[in-house]
Amino acid sequence: MTDDGTRESDTDMLPLDELTRSYRPIDLSHRIEERMPSYPTHSRFFRTLWESYWHGERAVAYQLLLNEHTGTHVDAPAHFMRDGHEQHRWIDEVDPTLLLGRGVVIHIADGDVDDGLYGIDVLERFEREHGAVRRGDVVLFDTGWHRKWALKPDSDAYLVGWPGPTEELALALVERGISAAGSDNIGFDKHGTEGFPAHYALLGNGILIMENLAALSELPPSFQFLGMPLNIVGGSGSPIRAVAFVER
Template sequence: MNNIVIDLTMPLYTGMRVFPGDPEVKLEIVHTHEANTWELRRLEMGSHTGTHVDAYSHMHEGGATLDEIPLHRFFGKARVVERHSDWPAETGLFFTDEAGMELADKIVSRKPGFVGGNITEELQRTLLGHSIVTYTDLINLERIPKEQNFMFYGLPLKIKNGDGSPVRAIAILEG
């Protein structure tokens, strides 16, 4: 049985769209094969650039930072869900339609380790306050069948005192 792997990550590139006021993205080649026999790029960007994860400290002073959140909180069983469906407990939730504060109590009651997709900033702040990791700027969620479990991986860089990090996010569906 072959599994299906879906990349949920937007590519990073110079000049890409960022949240207003965040640092611009700049990727610059500083070493080349021709001059150095290897290639190396300098990366300049904010910690919440492209597909990224938010630590609790992102919106809550004194909240846990990336290096303090246990690694197992960044992967696990997940679903793309409809707003009004019955969601399983302790399963990551992803929304393709906008999810706002009207869903906060329902989400928190299901105790997901992580939530992502099209969620409002206000909902994101509430979830982070309940120690629920949030993911932003995911792509290709529409390729995942709704209401079907899959394995999600969205591992951050281990940034000391990090408030967020770009991730390579993937979904693995049983084939």
């Protein structure tokens, strides 16, 4: 990561034609629909019919009312980094290639979690088994929480008790120079955390955070990752369509 928030990468980035020919896509995004889970302090998603040929108009169109952090989404650094901070960047100021390139997934087992936290040992274990996490990688944490995703009123299990990384682990990711991190939880820091240490460690160093990812348990250790945010002027984040491409 350079000082101006652009990518400095050691990762492999494949041509688009090779991706589509030699790799198959896995959608890592939850469907956006009414009654989907939302963070307790965030507004819910609503979809309203605006015009339709069912009512005499020429076409169908819906109006969407959604929070910037609806569903599978990415946090911009300015979500937490205030005015004057060197990483105070809104989503329209973020280099979109930060969410393009090699991805790795670290699968978290029940035994890895202590008091709701998983630590640097999961990263070190991954690197022993699969090689070093590289500069510019997108690092995802599969906690299994995506299996709890459900529409209201059945979403309570998804909205309480989710795990998150220790501050030590977040700082280790900063040292490795990754471009983005994400998990299958509604918040990257563990439920009920005080101070949001992982958010401040990562966003404070220009590393993007993705939340509410899906299907992470289907991924091999490494893959090609693509997740594009909307170009929202002054946006603190954006919904994304996150996709992993794995070898056929």
